[in-house]
Amino acid sequence: MCGIAGIYALDGAPIERADVEAQINTLIHRGPNQGAVYLSPHGDCGLGIRRLSIIDVAGGRQPLVNEDGRLHMVYNGETYNHVLLRTELERLGHRPTTHSDGEVILHGYEAWGPTGVLRRLRGMGAFALWDEHRQQLFIGRDRFGIKPLYYAEHNRRLIFASEIKAILAQPHFPRRVNLTALEAMLTLGFVPGPATMFEGIYKLPPAHYLIAHAGGYQLEPYWQLDYEPAPRLSEAAATEQFLALLQEAVQIRLMSEVPLGTLLSGGLDSGVLTALVQQRLSTVGSAVEHLLKTVSIGFEQPEYDESALAHDLARYLRTDHHDTTFSAYDFDDYPAVMRHLEEPQCSATAVPIYKLYRACRDAGLTVVLTGEGSDELLGGYHWHRGDARVRSLLGLPAVVRRTLAAAPLPMSAAARRVLERGSGDIGRR
Template sequence: MCGIVGIFDLKEKREINRELLSKMNESQFHRGPDEGGLHLEPGLGFGHRRLSIIDLGSGQQPMLNDDRSVVLTYNGEIYNFLELRKELEGLGYRFKTHCDTEVILLGWQAWGEACVEKFRGMFAFAVWDRNREMLFLARDRLGIKPLFYAELNNGQFIFSSELKALKQHPLLPREFEPTAIEEYFGFGYIPEPKTIYKNVYKLEPGHTLTLKRGQVAYQPRQYWDVRFREQPFNSEQEAVEELLARFEEAVKIRMMADVPLGAFLSGGVDSSGVVAMMAQNSTDSVNTCSISFGDPKFNESQYAQMVAERYRTSHRVEQVDPDDFQLVGQLSGIYDEPYADSSALPTYRVCELAKKQVTVVLSGDGGDENLAGYRRYRWHTYEDRMRSVMPDVLRKPLFGFLGQVYPKADWAPKIFRAKSTLESIGRDSLEGYFHSVSVNSNSIRSALFSEKLKKELQGYQAVEVFRRYQNNAPSDNAQSLVQYLDIKTYLPGDILTKVDRASMAHALEVRVPLLDHQLVEWMASLPPGFKLKNREGKYIFKKGLEKYLPNDILYRPKMGFAVPLGSWFKGPLKEQVRQSLLGETMTDCGLFDRQFLTKMVDQHQSGLRDYSAPIWSLLMFESFLKSDRILP
């Protein structure tokens, strides 16, 4: 895993500032502490920070071809590079290294822009082809590896693995994008392709971008999308066996490394399944790590231990202090823009723990999105059935009224907290799903934002992100549609962003077998009932893993990384919350309603309402504002 940066002059071949390029590159030192390199020529500069994983002695970047007409800077892993190497050798190409980097370099020469369709892996890379006067950028199909870019007023195009590298450029536009603020407070992250800044973008997953000097306009091109086209199966058992075979193969090809390798083991279905497959394909003991929590409601360490004992892994576990909030102030420096998933805290800690043992880990991310593992899929399909039995002219006003008058009973047992469900059923399917996943409801965002920000938004709402993807959705099945939406938004914007930044902060590479694009395509072809059946998510996956894992692992309630925000904000972080949300940073920015901020803090700290999610998203935004002022 690595970090890449680049500066390309769109207008002419002006000299690139070497000192600036180096500064941008070194801001990502944590992504690749092993080696660093720069390549400069008239009108172009590439930088690279390397974390050595395969072919440790060679493969330095930026890498050039024999006649130095093609230059590559690359972050990621191509798992089928040995197959592609043979194919390229058959075409007459000769290799100087044993790494996957050279496969991309020569693959570009052989196949041009179509090379991305050959690559199986996670990647973000840039190729400069001097003979074609062309700069080509690409990001992997699922968005495992990040890529940011911007065009500057001086005609330079800049790109990098993290936004912090672009921020080193003095001409980067730093004006906030109002719709990105609305999306952040809706989703808890800023979905692709936007960033917090106007005219600064993330290249979307499964997209490429081609630029030529003198070109006035350019547009990202999509080269891949997941299609939910159901395929016939002779039996459920046939599908179970094929899923397991494909899953094991996806794990196996990700076990190639010239450095110590292991796995995250939370004790959940997905990570336990990955460890089981690793154990099947390793002669040595698998290295595993997990963290435990003091609160038994959130502690999965006993289940991780069960898997570790069953497969005799070399297991390492450390307990996280339930009041481990020292990282709160550091998160803005790790994520570079507002990011409100509080599980970033324990994720950072488990990456820190893993790095003590290994350089590469396999994770179980992606199983929930692809195999309908989240509880919200179950609730959404239930709510959609409710919508279908009543005409809109009756349902919307009736449930809208019930949702409005039903009390917000945060203090009550869950069975009595029906307000959110009633509100959701009163909306159309897409708005209902957005309501269920949003970290701040429409009403809270409306009360939270200042009149100035509302005017700038001109009625724009974050649900439009879903509507954009709905227009291209490959299925009208309610369950498949929301899985597709999550694959396009939540997976790259939240889950993969969280893991990439937390792992790279420790120079740790994370590989994701359940996001192998060939496996993802096949899982998308499964009938929805194979994924969510009789209220059981990941049904077919769990059936297949029954011979590898005990039922206590497979069929217990999902837990995940939980952080006790509510108690923090009324206890050890009480004063910090008041100072941050009601201080001059939030007041002076002109984005929020001071009166509502005060009401929210007072009601949460008195126990009248639970505003944990809004307060956390505001804390992260305030922390970002402070850090953004410090940077050049």
């Protein structure tokens, strides 16, 4: 991961380089390989970068700049289809000067405009691009918000960064609790976007971009998820299609010039992912010389510990396995974890995850692939099954659903909850 930050003066007043440097100094942990600041010729826009080198390690220094020097960009993320986009841009006459995956965004903005380039990107990322000719700042975030980006307005300055602490690094920026967000966190267990726990600081929503120019700025969406009707496929055909998509998704995420491994818990999601990575690396010959590194975390409490499963799977897949063990003493790291999270959570899992990623670093890894998101995609949680039961009730008239929910019928607490959820309009949401 990299860290980006910057300031744009909505009133045209000059930006102090030291203010942008103060921002990126809070982000060194995100990008230890390079730090740089760009100031526009009129001094009204400053961009900062802390770079973690993954692709084009030697030549992909930032900020990136186009052929005539009017576009400058800082970028945090990976564009998985950058080779395809680069070829298309070269046919249009563009001449990228690096092999960086982020440079296609710069030239894509020239060729297709803000919405056009964003809709073509396949990957995860957040970026900020200064257009000297149009005198405007263009910042964007990937479709699912995998990479973070925050912004705020203070004293006629638009301030943005990969982390909230880089916004708070600005002199005299007010630090006030967002009481509405606090209420949401205590009610829901998280803070819904675009709010944050800090009053006046917002998340740039996923699949949105922001254009800022003299006097103001506006947010625009560029994509939304389409809920298409379920295709009429047999289970075998659906399984075949899903496996092909999963294999291709794993393949494009293996582009890296630095050590790459996987997390391996012993569960189905990380096990399948690791097997597919091994399969791909064996195909291209990478696994012959260097075994794939895998990392897991165990727990001192036997009822929570699955490390034996991870070790068994690592032996079966023939990986170079590393592990660590979590104990109650590791909760001493909680202040450091909260500093990185920047918002409270109603879950303590962030602390063992923090230790797990430290183990990845100790194993010499810069990039790790994980099985995160598989439960959400495939309905792995118990509430997904409950939702399916609620949906089965929606074919009944509303009066019937309400009557069943209110009736003193003998049933389990779980069945009662399903009826209550399906008795009103909330069930349709």
